Amino acid sequence: GNNIFGWDSCLTTFSTPAEGVHFVAERLAHSDLYRGKDLLEKLRTYNPRPQYVRTVLQIMRAFEAVPLREGDPYALNPAF
Secondary structure: OOOOOOOHHHOOOOOOOHHHHHHHHHHHHHHOOOOOOHHHHHHHHHHHOHHHHHHHHHHHHHOOOHHHHHHOOOOOOOOO
């Protein structure tokens, strides 16, 4: 269902992965449940289990370790 984050216990489906990314980003930024919270507060709100928070942070660190090359079409492409 193009729900790569598993949003809504994977019950929500999207027409494309990009649509899912934009939907989740919008919710994390603007919904009453998440608005105004920092990253850790948002993670704990979504899933309070400490292992979940640790796992997400480990994945984020792994992405940070991947260097972006100049001209990489995904680096600053909001349509991706």
